[in-house]
Amino acid sequence: MSRQPHILNASTNLLGICFVIITGLKLTASNSLSWADEITWIASVFFLASILLSYLALRNDGQSRWREQWAERTFLFGVAGLTVGIFVMAVSIEYEDYARTSAHPTITHASPTTAPASTSDK
Numbered sequence: 505m506s507r508q509p510h511i512l513n514a515s516t517n518l519l520g521i522c523f524v525i526i527t528g529l530k531l532t533a534s535n536s537l538s539w540a541d542e543i544t545w546i547a548s549v550f551f552l553a554s555i556l557l558s559y560l561a562l563r564n565d566g567q568s569r570w571r572e573q574w575a576e577r578t579f580l581f582g583v584a585g586l587t588v589g590i591f592v593m594a595v596s597i598e599y600e601d602y603a604r605t606s607a608h609p610t611i612t613h614a615s616p617t618t619a620p621a622s623t624s625d626k
Contacts, residue, residue: 511579512558515551518586522548525589538596540589547585554579 522544529535529544557575564571 509558509562511554511575512562515554515558515575515579515582518582519548519551519555522551522586522589525593529593534593534597534600537600538592540593540596543585543589543592547582547589550578550582550585554582 525544526535526541526548529541535541554575557571557578561568561571561575
């Protein structure tokens, strides 16, 4: 069974996910806080190469195996890059959240059973 159509479909879908991640990082201004968008860009280049090689392998009717093999390899590199990019993004978001909460401790409010302290002088 030929794997080129499966690689072509999966690469196309994952390339779209890369673009969603890059756009989301850009819109939230989180792209400058980590390397996640750069890593995801690299993964998208691998997915684009996988799409091209898989398409060429489909057009060749399996006559040259090297295109199919490289389509599979670039797909796996793209998946690995996307995984690393998502991991870096998650760690940077968690670190940013931790830094924000530790810089501003939570404010304690008076309980509903006690009266608030009066600040006015009578």
